[in-house]
Amino acid sequence: MKRILVTGGAGFIGSHLCERLLNEGNDVICLDNYFTGSKKNIVHLLDHPFFELVRHDVTQSYYAEVDEIYNLACPASPIHYQYNPIKTVKTSVMGAINMLGLAKRIKAKILQASTSEVYGDPAVHPQPESYWGNVNPVGARSCYDEGKRCAETLFMDYHKQNQVKIKVVRIFNTYGPNMHPNDGRVVSNFIVQALKNKDITIYGDGSQTRSFQYVDDLVEGMMRMMHTGNDVTGPVNLGNPIEYTILELAGKIIDLTGSKSKINYSELPQDDPVQRKPDIRMARNLLNEWVPHVEIHEGLTKTIEYFKNKIQ
Ligand code: NAD
Ligand code: UDP
Numbered sequence: 001m002k003r004i005l006v007t008g009g010a011g012f013i014g015s016h017l018c019e020r021l022l023n024e025g026n027d028v029i030c031l032d033n034y035f036t037g038s039k040k041n042i043v044h045l046l047d048h049p050f051f052e053l054v055r056h057d058v059t060q061s062y063y064a065e066v067d068e069i070y071n072l073a074c075p076a077s078p079i080h081y082q083y084n085p086i087k088t089v090k091t092s093v094m095g096a097i098n099m100l101g102l103a104k105r106i107k108a109k110i111l112q113a114s115t116s117e118v119y120g121d122p123a124v125h126p127q128p129e130s131y132w133g134n135v136n137p138v139g140a141r142s143c144y145d146e147g148k149r150c151a152e153t154l155f156m157d158y159h160k161q162n163q164v165k166i167k168v169v170r171i172f173n174t175y176g177p178n179m180h181p182n183d184g185r186v187v188s189n190f191i192v193q194a195l196k197n198k199d200i201t202i203y204g205d206g207s208q209t210r211s212f213q214y215v216d217d218l219v220e221g222m223m224r225m226m227h228t229g230n231d232v233t234g235p236v237n238l239g240n241p242i243e244y245t246i247l248e249l250a251g252k253i254i255d256l257t258g259s260k261s262k263i264n265y266s267e268l269p270q271d272d273p274v275q276r277k278p279d280i281r282m283a284r285n286l287l288n289e290w291v292p293h294v295e296i297h298e299g300l301t302k303t304i305e306y307f308k309n310k311i312q
Pocket of ligand 2: 077078173184185186187189190201202203204208210246268269272273
């Protein structure tokens with residue numbers, strides 16, 4: 001039995017990862033400060049004999065003997081990471097230093113949840129891992145984008161300097177149950193608005209694109225990445241390469257919910273990327289033919305069911 005630490009484990013992705021790791025017979029420590037996560041996401045795991053919950057902030061050092069660390073702690077939605085941008089940078093950078101220090105000391109493998117935001121507003125499309133990105137260092141999204149970029153640098157340097165066994169995955173837009181209803185991200189916003197027959201808030205003209213990955217596909221990819229040999233460090237993209245405009249996404253959600261919502265257009269936020277789509281050839285090669293399997297209608301239907309129960 002492996003002992004595994006998941007930072008940010010009470011969040012959207014972390015809660016799915018904790019559940020999957022427990023189901024596969026691991027001993028899981030879920031660490032979270034509950035900034036955007038919630039005990040509600042993991043309450044069904046609390047009685048499990050091999051699940052432990054720790055209230056802790058990754059900007060402070062932490063010690064436990066574990067075999068693997070998944071470092072997910074960081075707010076991921078623009079409204080949340082922009083709420084206290086200095087704290088967001090601290091979480092990414094000091095969190096990475098603390099968790100890498102722990103991994104070095106106890107000789108654990110450590111996986112970093114990096115992001116497609118390292119590509120910024122990408123000039124190369126789709127985005128391969130070799131693309132260095134187009135990031136504004138002083139804009140509204142910089143605390144997150146640059147924090148995550150610095151965390152990647154730290155991971156690579158701990159690997160080169162101290163031989164820490166690192167894995168870096170760049171996660172593209174992911175959705176599914178356990179997203180917070182007021183999270184502010186596009187899938188949760190549109191579903192909640194559609195279910196309440198309220199206006200669907202499209203920022204800009206809705207022609208910007210994103211590629212949406214269902215959370216189960218991501219969790220599978222992250223676990224396969226953790227199990228690769230020590231020579232595989234990444235960064236590796238994990239995302240669904242099927243690209244939609246935001247307007248198309250709104251249409252799908254209106255159809256699937258049978259909503260009477262109308263579209264309301266408002267101003268596009270600063271530095272909002274125009275396009276985003278992962279090149280997943282590297283993941284496919286390194287992760288035993290990993291590809292996303294859940295297509296958008298199936299994933300949205302499951303997510304809509306979750307929100308129906310959540311907001312009624
Ligand atoms: P989330 O906000 O639901 O989860 C983040 C979790 O981290 C929350 O439980 C939060 O309380 C916790 N946290 C935040 N700051 C912390 C701190 N200082 N100390 C301890 N815990 C802290 O977001 P998510 O979508 O589950 O994202 C998880 C990770 O995946 C993040 O690192 C995010 O950057 C990355 N990611 C997510 C996406 C996506 O589309 N969901 C895309 C790219 C990258
Ligand atoms: N978006 C939107 N309406 C919303 C929320 C988001 O039009 O209510 C847009 C947003 O401007 C962006 C896209 O949807 O172009 C994805 O936004 P999200 O915050 O989910 O993720 P990110 O921009 O980080 O990819």
